[in-house]
Amino acid sequence: MSVNAAQTLGDFLRSRRTRLDPASFGFSGRRRTPGLRREEVAQRANISSTWYTWLEQGRGGAPSAVVLERICAALMLTDAEREHLFMLGLGRPPEVRYRSVDGVNPRLQRVLDSLDASPSIVKTATWDVVAWNQAAAVVLTDYSTLPAGQRNLLRFLFGDPAVRAKQHDWESVARFVVGTFRADVARAGLASEVGDLVDDLRRANPDFDRLWRENQVLSHGDGENVKRLLHPTLGSIEMEYSLFAVDGRPDLSMLVYTPLNALTAERIRAAAAQRRSMAAQKASTRNAPRLHDGLR
Missing domain, CATH: 1.10.260.40 (lambda repressor-like DNA-binding domains)
Structure with missing residues (x-):
């Protein structure tokens, strides 16, 4: 020194x-x-x-x-x-302190919501999704329908047939996900925290077990950083993805998918807007006073 x-x-x-x-x-x-x-x-x-x-x-x-x-x-x-x-x-930062996360602050959620044509999520170092926008719910997964403990990206990719069917090249996506997950976990010093998750996936899915045994390590910058999906209602989609650090929270990162053409962006924006409208109508119906309540 x-x-x-x-x-x-x-x-x-x-x-x-x-x-x-x-x-x-x-x-x-x-x-x-x-x-x-x-x-x-x-x-x-x-x-x-x-x-x-x-x-x-x-x-x-x-x-x-x-x-x-x-x-x-x-x-x-x-x-x-x-x-x-x-x-x-x-001359270096300390190791990341892992903390369980239930959600994000309103400021970060507003950032997600402003990306109306870009599916975006916030994930933990163990790849649990803790926040998302409407575009992500339309294009990726409707995380709101799942219990908080089941919103893990690896469980989706290896355990949900619908998510697997959307992938243009599932094998390449799966290999990339396992390699980057392994690197993220090691960097954050969370090998013991994800032991149960890894064991569950290895027992339940031969593909995960095979890829995990390869011991491949990748970074988020490897590859062409383009995600291709065969969406059941939006058709073929190509999006460029970028990973961002969350200010003040080294245990969180924000993943943003940016459509590669204007037509795809408009289709996602329209579908997300329709979803917001439907959610607002449901909320209004739930909160509206019932007629007989006023007659008591």
Whole structure:
């Protein structure tokens, strides 16, 4: 670690330490400066007080990832602050923290909904779909009809005959999906979290078992990045797909399919609009007061 990097790391640690309220951690006594003392941070992080002092002074050397995680917990750092600390201390971001997700915030859902001709989904590192737009419901799968625990992209591809029938070249799609899934899981350190899913798929589907045993690893940038579907009502569809990181959520990614011609885009847009209209009518019917309620 360079002298400048060590000093920047020390300055950041000091700034985070001085913002904390000692009383909230059970520390008392008169203080000349705000925040926790260095020895109190070291105590909370279960590290040497002398070494932590050196670290703030820019002469402690490069800390390990384990030590940085302890300091993050001791200083109550946010996810953004944790990432910044790792970048300063090790020159790389920390490992992704996997958390179960039930949905996304309204801002991200509005982004999805604005893509009215582009089927778009948000997926976790384990490839569970947690958000989608109407275009995705029309072209890909109506995820709203499925329980949250069953919205997994691998289960669809290998377990749903209708999804398989839509694929222009199922074998190529399946090989790409398994290879990129394997890479995503390893990158996020989630091999144990997906063990049951992989075991279930291997038992239930010989094709998945065969592809999984190939141990192929692929990135999302491999291939031509074009998805071809034989849709039962929209006909033959070609879409270019792009994967985007979700700001502040390294465990999520947004997958957007962009139609390659205006006619396809218009057909998807019209079908999605019709679906929204039908959903609105159903909601209006459910919420409308019944006539006999007013006669009671």
